[in-house]
Amino acid sequence: MVASQIHLVRHGEVLNPHDVLYGRIPGYGLSERGRLMAAAAAADLVARERPVSSLYASPLQRAQESAQPISEALGLPIVTEDRIIEPTNWFEGTNMKKALALPKNWWALRNPRVPSWGEPYTQVFERMMTAIQDAWATADSGDVVLVSHQLPIVMVQRGLAGEHLYHDPRKRRCELSSITTLERRGDRFVEVGYATPAQALSAGAKDVGAV
Template sequence: MTTIHLVRHGEVDNPEGILYGRIPGFGLTDRGHEMARRVGEHFANAETTPAALVASPLLRAQQTMAPLAENLGEPVFTDDRVIEAANSFEGQKVSARKLTEPKNLIRLYNPLIPSWGEPYRQIVLRMQAAMASLRTKLAAHGPDAEAVVVSHQLPIWMARLAAEGRPLVHDPRKRECALASVTSFTFEQSTLVSVSYENLCADLQPGHAVAGA
């Protein structure tokens, strides 16, 4: 049995409210760092110590992983496959009014792909590949080994929808993937046996929708 915990990064410092996507340099707020500390304490004090730590290359993910890595004295491996989804609106303030502008409407022609960003299926495939690589690495650590991966909301949600056999097309407002939350996948060899979700920072969540996350 192996378990891979997909952790969403903490709150990001984004005062202008843009869709920051893969733009470098967006780090955590003070509250985001508190979320990261809580994530670190959660896994450092868990019954099973994580045998591998992996993070997206983006600053917010690396900062979220940092307290756990420090607590365990373990290195963090960067994996581009767990990075945020690509989006053609990156760097902009996205609103209903802006989306209805003629230059933007053409990007919305097919929400099933979606036409404005990285295809959902492509996100699933790269997340599944990253988890498969981790399972191979964890096999060397004996039974019941676990890994922690800090990623982003949409990639984590895509991995969960695919694992649970649900449609990938969805309403973004209904994603169950709060900041610094944990979505856990448990496998028996290569067979998925369970998916669970835990919101570690329910009391620290911002009271409004978070742009760019």
């Protein structure tokens, strides 16, 4: 058996009072608003009235906490999936605005197409697609939910649409707690839906954790 749909859920707002680019640094969990965002994503999935057979989440705290209300709402255990984690990043642990003002960091920006400041876009896309393929193929039936991060989800969106993986990070379409839905068509996956169930909570939300 295989899955019917794959739902890529981004985590909610992170508690980040110093605007640090947290990347893979441990200890960055959801803010109170982020928990409400995660609950909104869970409610959206429940409202679809589709059977969901499995739930995966990145090992990072913000993704695990965002998966928790989905787990509770759907009665599913959270399976940790390392391949859908946030990419590595040169600027991890810094305040991005301050870091860009330092000449020592400019070398990291030399090639935005790779990008030179972090894990290659092609590698992010490939590991995400391998995880999606495996989740789809091993599902007993119904849908699968994967709770991940902005850049990995954007790589899937762009790659499946045939767009260049390199892009302007300021123009990504992947809001906090958004849901990107995929289906298998023939021998490939295609995006069939994009929802922002936490949009009403987004005013004033911080979203500066990765590039």
